[in-house]
Amino acid sequence: MVNKVKIARIEKDLTQAQLAQKIGVTRQTIGLIEKNEYNPSLQLCVAIAETLDKTLNDLFWEDKK
Amino acid sequence: MVNKVKIARIEKDLTQAQLAQKIGVTRQTIGLIEKNEYNPSLQLCVAIAETLDKTLNDLFWEDKK
DNA sequence: ACTTTATGTAAACTATATATTACATTTTCA
DNA sequence: TGAAAATGTAATATATAGTTTACATAAAGT
Numbered sequence: 001m002v003n004k005v006k007i008a009r010i011e012k013d014l015t016q017a018q019l020a021q022k023i024g025v026t027r028q029t030i031g032l033i034e035k036n037e038y039n040p041s042l043q044l045c046v047a048i049a050e051t052l053d054k055t056l057n058d059l060f061w062e063d064k065k
Numbered sequence: 066m067v068n069k070v071k072i073a074r075i076e077k078d079l080t081q082a083q084l085a086q087k088i089g090v091t092r093q094t095i096g097l098i099e100k101n102e103y104n105p106s107l108q109l110c111v112a113i114a115e116t117l118d119k120t121l122n123d124l125f126w127e128d129k130k
Numbered sequence: 131a132c133t134t135t136a137t138g139t140a141a142a143c144t145a146t147a148t149a150t151t152a153c154a155t156t157t158t159c160a
Numbered sequence: 161t162g163a164a165a166a167t168g169t170a171a172t173a174t175a176t177a178g179t180t181t182a183c184a185t186a187a188a189g190t
Contacts, residue, residue, distance in 0.1 A: 015166060026149055031167065041104045041147070041177080042125055049126075056121040060107055061114075080136060094178055096137065106147080106177070 004059045006034040008052040023047045069124045071099040073117040088112045 009019050009030075016030045023030075025044065032038040033048075040048075049059050074084050074095075081095045088095075090109065097103040098113075105113075114124050 039106045039108045043104045056126045061121045
């Protein structure tokens, strides 16, 4: 399944590099998060969510049954 | 203001050590998170939320105006 | 008072998130 | 179709999350 950060980023019409710059991290960091190969810090998750006008739950929470 | 993890933990009647053990981290890690002296990883935040029957937003999201 | 139990804290260590640089591949579009 | 833009990826370096051990203090119960 496609990563939710990626979807939200594309909805905002941002490239990885643009999102990374707004947040203050590198493009690579965003790329790895979108490939689910990273365990980002809470602060970074919050920064991503705010920049994409989403919440933590929107982007990083899987509802358990 | 009192940390939301601490409140949720006490509501579940768990000590820092008990919560830490359920999650698989040390007591110190929980203590530091409750004192807002840490930037925990997303995986750890998710584990804490699940263990306390909360969501990421419940424990780690401040609503922006 | 005394003993447990819970929490605070600190130093040294280890694991890993993130940066930096660089190059390759894919996508887009003139 | 060819150049530019976007993304993938890899090696090395650095910052910091999280561990381990240890001790001190605070609460709570007997």
